[in-house]
Amino acid sequence: MDKKPCNSQEVEVRKGPWTMEEDLILINYIANHGEGVWNSLARSAGLKRTGKSCRLRWLNYLRPDVRRGNITPEEQLLIMELHAKWGNRWSKIAKHLPGRTDNEIKNYWRTRIQKHIKQAETFTGQSSDHMMNDGGSTAQMSTCSTSDAMDAYSPPSYSANINMDNNYQNPFPTESSDSLWSMEDLWSMQLINGD
């Protein structure tokens, strides 16, 4: 059951935070070979990660069009509206927020919006426990105007950076053929992405 020392290919799957080197390997490999077939990708690239882990890392963090940083008020409203419509269909919601990942939206919802709902609930008494029904809350806000929704949720303080992403540039090499990434490229990408 335990690791077989003779079969060193399938042992030692790395877990936990990704290192800069791993990120570079993954980015370079995808830049040259494209994404998909994640299990074999992980193996071919020499990453000691599962295909799932590589896919997740790429989709949620390394992809060049991933926007990081503040969720704008517009995006927050959209999230609330779409969540009211579809419930916890995070990937579906994410499709309507270019550059945002389902994971990011999910985290945002759980840490921020849900907290505000909870607070609002304690104020208004227990009258609306349907709002907190995370496991599939739908439709309760579907008819709210956006301003109503904002009143209900009282968004966290935003500094005016609504258009901060309009001049986002894709740091990826235009042609995926034979391009290698350096540490500096990676760092600059992290900076552009708001990290």
Place this chain on the structure above:
DNA sequence: AACGTCGACAACCGCCTCCGA
């Protein structure tokens, strides 16, 4: 200055669905 608590986010896990053999 040290310690404890809380919040935000990255990553993992398990389940489900789809597709090809």
Place this chain on the structure above:
DNA sequence: CTCGGAGGCGGTTGTCGACGT
């Protein structure tokens, strides 16, 4: 038609930094 593998999705956990006492 069935089975197995891969991908996708949502839920949950772990980690780290910020903040308050």
